[in-house]
Amino acid sequence: MMKNISISQIKYLIFILLVYTFSSLSGQTLYALKIDRNIRFEARDITASYQPRLVMGSQQALEFQSVVAKFLVKKRAVEQDLSLSPNAKYDLLKRLSSRETSEMADVLESYRWQEYMLIKPKIQPVVDPPNLKEDLIVQQ
Secondary structure: OOOOOOHHHHHHHHHHHHHHHHHHHHHHHHHHHHOOHHHHHHHHHHHHHHHHHHOOOHHHHHHHHHHHHHHHHHHHHHHHOOOOOHHHHHHHHHHHHHHHHHHHOOOOOHHHHHHHHHHHHHHOOOOOOOOHHHHHOOOO
16 A cells, blocks of 8 residues: 655655755765865876776776775875874774775775775875884783
């Protein structure tokens, strides 16, 4: 049995869909605005570093580059945040790197994604903060 849907319910659903669509687009637009020329060049260079091992087609390489650029914007924001301690920055950069890896699963086929995960630490390492080892020592 199908329920009768009123006009006001349809209008409400359309409104919710529009709000969701525009909020998604504005978030993407924000990153697009923050991706400057230097980030585009860096994303292109990083993509080129992966290319010999991943052998992506041109469209896939562009998608890959776009994800890299988006995360470079986020990485720069963390690196430039003076309110974060070195360990907090390291933690956030590790999380960003992990999220970038997860997003690449949508761009790459599984066999390419597996290879990407193997070579990513060499191409895009997250550098340990200088005093991380000191924080790991347990004092008695």
